[in-house]
Amino acid sequence: MIIMAPENIKIIGTAHVSKESIDEVKEAIIINQPDVVAVELDMNRYQNMMAEKNGQEKPDVNIRDIIKGDKLSIFLVSMFLSYMQRKIGDDLGVKPGSEMIAAIETAEEIGAKVALIDRDISVTLKRALNKMSFIEKAKFVFGIITSFFSKDEIEDVESIKDGDTLTEVMEYFKEMSPKAYSVLVSERDAYMANMLQNVEGENVVVVVGAGHKKGITEYMEHPGKIPPIEELITINKSRVPVGKLILFSIPVIFVLIFALALIKGINIQTSLLNFILITGSFSFLGCILSGSKVYSAITAFIVAPLTTIHPLLAAGWFSGIVEAKVRNISMDDAVNITKTESIRELWGNNLFRVLLVVVGTNIGASIGLFLTIPNVIFPLFYKIFGF
Numbered sequence: 361m362i363i364m365a366p367e368n369i370k371i372i373g374t375a376h377v378s379k380e381s382i383d384e385v386k387e388a389i390i391i392n393q394p395d396v397v398a399v400e401l402d403m404n405r406y407q408n409m410m411a412e413k414n415g416q417e418k419p420d421v422n423i424r425d426i427i428k429g430d431k432l433s434i435f436l437v438s439m440f441l442s443y444m445q446r447k448i449g450d451d452l453g454v455k456p457g458s459e460m461i462a463a464i465e466t467a468e469e470i471g472a473k474v475a476l477i478d479r480d481i482s483v484t485l486k487r488a489l490n491k492m493s494f495i496e497k498a499k500f501v502f503g504i505i506t507s508f509f510s511k512d513e514i515e516d517v518e519s520i521k522d523g524d525t526l527t528e529v530m531e532y533f534k535e536m537s538p539k540a541y542s543v544l545v546s547e548r549d550a551y552m553a554n555m556l557q558n559v560e561g562e563n564v565v566v567v568v569g570a571g572h573k574k575g576i577t578e579y580m581e582h583p584g585k586i587p588p589i590e591e592l593i594t595i596n597k598s599r600v601p602v603g604k605l606i607l608f609s610i611p612v613i614f615v616l617i618f619a620l621a622l623i624k625g626i627n628i629q630t631s632l633l634n635f636i637l638i639t640g641s642f643s644f645l646g647c648i649l650s651g652s653k654v655y656s657a658i659t660a661f662i663v664a665p666l667t668t669i670h671p672l673l674a675a676g677w678f679s680g681i682v683e684a685k686v687r688n689i690s691m692d693d694a695v696n697i698t699k700t701e702s703i704r705e706l707w708g709n710n711l712f713r714v715l716l717v718v719v720g721t722n723i724g725a726s727i728g729l730f731l732t733i734p735n736v737i738f739p740l741f742y743k744i745f746g747f
Contacts, residue, residue: 368561368562368563368564369556369564369565369566369580370388370392370394370564370565370566371566371568371573371576371577372384372385372388372565372566372567372568372573373568373569373570373571373572373573374459374567374568374569374570375459375569375570381459382458382459382462384459385459385462385463385466385567386462386463386466388565389463389466389467389470389472389565390466390470392563392565393470393472393563394467394470394472394561394563394564394565395472395473395560395561395562395563395564396472396473396474396475396559396560396561396563396564396565397463397464397466397467397472397473397474397475397564397565397566397567398474398475398476398477398552398555398556398559398564398565398566398567399460399463399464399474399475399476399477399478399566399567399568400460400477400478400552400567400568400569400572401460401476401477401478402476402478402479402480402481403476403480404480404481404482405457405478405481406476409457409460409461410464413461459567460567463565463567472565473561475555475559475564477551477552477555477556477559477566478548478551478552478555479547479548479551479552479592479593480593483593483595484543484544484547484548486595487543487547487595488537488540488543488544489540490595490596491537491539491540491542491543492537492539492540493537496536496537496540499536499537545571545572545575546575547592548572549572549575549576549578549579550575550579550586550587550592551589551592551593552566552568552572552576553575553576553579553580553583553586554579554586554587554589554592556576556580557583557586608671610729610733611668611669611670611671613737614635614669614732614737615669617737617740617741617744618631618632618740620744621740621743621744624744626740626743626744628740631736631739631740634732634735634736635665635732635736636665638728638731638732638735638736639664639665639668639725639728639729639732640660640661640662640664640665640728641661641728642664642724642725642727642728642731643660643661643663643664643668643675643679643721643724643725643728644657644658644660644661644664644724645724646660646720646721646722646723646724646725646727647660647676647679647717647720647721647724649720649724650716650717650719650720650721651707651713651716651717651720652679652683652713652717652720652721653682653683653686653687655682655686656679656680656682656683656686656717656721657679659678659679659682660675660676660678660679660721660724660725663675663678663679664721664724664725664728667725668725668726668728668729674718674721674722674725675721675722675724675725676717676718676719676720676721676722676725677718679717679718679721680714680715680717680718680721683713683714683717684710684714687710687713687714688710689710689711689714693709693710693711693712696709
């Protein structure tokens with residue numbers, strides 16, 4: 361491992377949406393003539409940024425990947441961060457990430473290598489979500505909604521550079537979830553310091569958000585404090601909470617109740633019909649109230665009875681996929697969702713409408729499932745045990 365001496369590194373702390381930062385980055389690289397320019401980017405963000413810069417055709421959105429599992433949560437967090445960054449950038453007249461592009465272009469001009477030192481964004485977001493409690497996640501969703509009503513503008517760019525990177529966003533996370541904030545900022549300080557240890561060059565200019573400069577500097581001055589890279593990239597599976605255990609146990613209980621009734625010779629046709637009608641109807645209602653097309657709502661009705669008793673399936677996945685096909689989701693929808701300025705504009709975004717259908721369908725199906733407990737399961741239970 362190469363231990364980079366602090367004197368061989370010049371760290372430029374930037375505001376990601378500052379015109380002054382762009383000029384500062386260019387000037388620092390030209391004056392210092394580094395062997396390597398290290399930037400606060402991971403490979404995915406680098407590729408997306410360069411593709412956008414070069415006007416390359418955007419790939420189609422894989423809606424199935426977005427709406428399934430924890431990827432929906434990651435997408436929403438990423439969307440919120442991008443939205444807030446763009447919002448600040450619009451106030452200041454600078455496109456987010458412009459200083460990183462400037463650093464890469466200037467490095468190429470002087471023949472310096474470019475090193476990507478940031479952690480993969482998906483790893484960062486997964487680790488952050490794992491640190492958040494249910495209440496914190498609920499507050500986060502509320503924050504996304506209220507952000508579209510906020511008219512605050514950034515007047516002093518130096519207020520961003522003096523604080524944490526993307527201060528307006530990071531401070532929100534710090535108040536909402538200190539543990540998630542630590543993942544987004546402190547852990548990345550350690551990760552980038554770790555990556556810098558492996559940069560081969562006698563003269564290195566590092567371009568990072570202002571909030572990372574202090575942390576990275578401290579780690580580079582005391583390399584013994586840098587945690588192993590494995591600790592910073594491992595995504596630990598959180599322990600299953602009691603609430604999730606209860607949710608997973610409900611379908612099992614339902615199946616057992618129906619099976620016992622069948623074994624005892626009890627007529628379960630009426631109970632099954634009620635179960636199908638209740639779960640299907642509320643799933644249909646949740647879907648249609650979310651602004652879905654009729655085809656999506658019908659799909660929700662059909663799949664709800666099965667998905668509600670299958671812990672690894674969700675009715676919203678199926679209605680969402682149908683809605684996406686009807687609305688012809690494109691990559692432009694994914695890009696434009698962070699550019700909306702109001703609830704009305706957000707409502708006009710096809711991808712947002714699909715996500716809303718997914719959530720609405722799942723809420724409706726969940727309500728229907730719990731309503732079957734007093735209306736279907738309890739009466740059947742009483743018959744089985746002779747109450």
